[in-house]
Amino acid sequence: MEELRETDQPIKLKPLTVKKSAGLSSVKSEWLLKGLAYGLLTIGAVSMLIPFIWMVSTSLKTPAEAVAMPPVWWPSVLRFENYARAFEVAPFGRYFLNSVFITTVSTLGELFTTILAAFAFSKMKFYGKNILFTVLIATMMVPSELLIIPNYLTLSRFGLINTYSAMIVPYLASVFSVFMLKQNFESVPNELYYAAKVDGSSDFNFLWTIMVPLSKSAIVAVTILKIIGSWNAFMWPLIVTNDRMLRPLPVGLQAFTTEAGTHFELLMAASTIVVAPMIVIYLFLQRYIIMGVSKAGIKG
Amino acid sequence: MTEKATLKSTFKALIYMAPMLTIIMTFNIYPIFRSFMMSFYTDYNFFQNTVNSYGLDNFITIFNDAQFWLAIRNTFIFVLGVVPTSIVLSLGIALMLNKIKFLSSFFRSIFFLPFVTSTVAISIVWSWIYHGRFGLMNYFLGQFGIDPVAFITDPDYAMLALVIMSVWRGLGFNIILFLVGLNNIDENYYSAAKIDGAREMGRFFNITVPLLGPTTFLVSVMGVINSFKVFDEVYALFQSRPGPARSALTVVYYIFQKFYEENQFGIAAAAGIVLFLIILVFTLIQMAFNKRFVHY
Amino acid sequence: MKVTFDEVTMTYGDRDVLDKISFDIPEGKLVSILGPSGCGKSTTLMLISGLAFPTEGDIYFGNEKVTKADAVKRKVGMVFQNYALYPHLTVLENIMFPLKMEKRPKKERMQRAKELAELVQIGDHIDKKPKQLSGGQQQRVAIARALAKEPSILLMDEPLSNLDARLRIEMREEIRRIQQETGVTTVFVTHDQEEALSISDEVMVLNGGSIQQYSDPITLYKRPVNKFVAEFLGTPVINTIDLRADSLLRDRLKLSQNGHSSATALGVRAEDIRQVHTADQALFTGTVSHVARIGKDTTVHVIDGDKECVATDLDIVPEEGETIHLSAHPDTVHYFDGEGQVIRVGAAV
Structure with missing residues (x-):
């Protein structure tokens, strides 16, 4: 794709290199500033990590170590059985599967609906396109908290309260994702679209064999943001489920705070179970997450 | 075509x-x-x-409800506590990250980490850290000779606890946006300023600060809007209560209570509309600003 | 396959991009559509391809009416200006794509794609991605892809304009070679007259949404039907001499006796200009303002007030500042009437 766009790019001038006119003092202060920056950043990074370290460390302690004062930084023996114990006290296996199921279905569903819609908005001509798009964008200004009450009533009319569907169906599409993908699809040159048509490809086929592979990184970004959002969702699943066996992880974890009582090592083990999958995804795919967040943030 | x-x-x-x-x-x-x-x-x-x-x-009911006004007041305190602190810290960190090359993306990854994790899980971890007797926070304060504070159960400290955790959690997101803003400043401005004789500080105040203005504004408005919607943190940090003595009752929490716990659908909807209008004001300010100052 | 346009009109908003044009593109020929930008040549191509549909009129492929058939049904091959290669597919996969769309067996696809890669001399690069190829190589892949499904017609939209000058000449000859080897009916859109004249069997000159002239390249150059065609073709631009104010010249040319009484101007190509001895034999008398020598070519600019005449093939090259008299053989002089139409070519002085 790059070679098609190359000509549109303004020529980027290399920044001029200027000799440092000031002598030693400037170089010295430069080093001082950098040293200071590294120092402060290290302190900041450690503060960011402490809660995570503390969570994992507590999750591997004995009950006595967990509440010891002064605190025990790292347990003498790693008690992995705390995790097994957490699974015994509450059905975390079930919660975990629920979360995986809800996240998978709503992510795949959303991808399907939004890719189709984004394609229509980016490459098809139709009446009322601008008005419709403006209306959709306007809905992003409405806080989702406002929608909870009517959506609850709608789902209860359909008899869907306390089902997986209640947690999945309302999240099968997202204006935000349509917007992100539309932006990206538009950057795929029209000539490719025409070339594919001439080559005998239908719109639907073009979308999945050319457009989607070419927009891979945007689609991955949207997907990961959706997975994170879906995995961590709390208020809505809390409201629409009563049945313990339907709970996703965050709701189950919240309920566990009363079930675990003062067993902080169990509580922290359970928290680690909830947090760990997203951290793994983050470690492998953070490039896409950060890309998605910066694009989303800048477009508002 | x-x-x-x-x-x-x-x-x-x-x-x-x-x-x-x-x-x-x-x-x-x-x-x-x-x-x-x-x-x-x-x-x-x-x-x-x-x-x-x-x-x-x-509407008459909620405007006569002391709880509602308390929720509004708490939410504003929360916003005022979180947004400026977060802006200052994240701007400072972004500038430092921009200055260094080595390990820059490593630090960035760490700061962003809380963003991907469950608010509920993280709030539970923090409530453990804030624990009155066994909490890490009180241990640290003890090192400086400060008496233990009951962050979770003392109404005077509950909001502070909530604010600290929220700043910690939102930092990475703001840092990313500031880094994008810094990246968009053309290197040539700095080269020109160097030729014009501006030193490090001069370049910072004459180029970075003014050109980062729009980003700062954007980050602030988004921070305000998101902070107005705070709920999960409160619910999980204070074990399904709006803080001790309702000291952390926020607007969304109020809506949640009216709707979920009291089944007062009409009142909850009215409170929702008020929340929507407050957020709308900020959204409109942002849109007006974008139109005037931001040229993509 | 033969393509026929029957009174085709294309309107955008209230603007006619094409105004009732009718023409045939004969089977197995290479036809260029030539004209300045905005003349409607790309629109014509889009209409042939089925990526756009006419507002009025009909299009036929052979005897079959295809006016409403879309690109998928028409089975045309198309080469785009920027090649439009699928960046995530290899060269071979790009060439195979149309065959895949036709659901041909994989083995056949593979074999056909390889043959085509050989035909366009890209056989050594079939596993590369488009990004790794030079402009000329990408062009070859685009042609192979367009030919893959044995198209009824091959369409080329300014295919050479993204190449540098030397490569452009090379690819021009390649396209000619490939067209002759395959015998596929080809429509070639360009704004470059040299390209059109050198490559085509027939050239269609378009301007302002209507066909100015449609003939073989030599006729087009030697016998333009109007002033637009005469001026659009040839470098340097044809010399035009205004006859309206010059009654002496009108008399000498015996315009009325020769049936040229409605002529308002005449045109002579720079290479047809000859030097004569006296002013009363001349079409143009003036001072040599500039003699430009570029390689083997010498171009002489002669001015008379604000009028200019350019000659490229004078037997004796004059000095700058010299006053000379210029004329031309009657057969090479074109007379234009008030509307710019050529009256009749070839008249005696």
């Missing part, structure tokens, strides 16, 4: 958009109107889905 919209192409596009539109209409657009309607229901039977009368009673 040469095609025009026709009935046929419109029909085809509608087929492509149908799945998305069905969901969005049912769960995003229709509920907006329904919420407005509901806020005027004064006599509603949930089981029969019948409305017996409409009126302004819900």
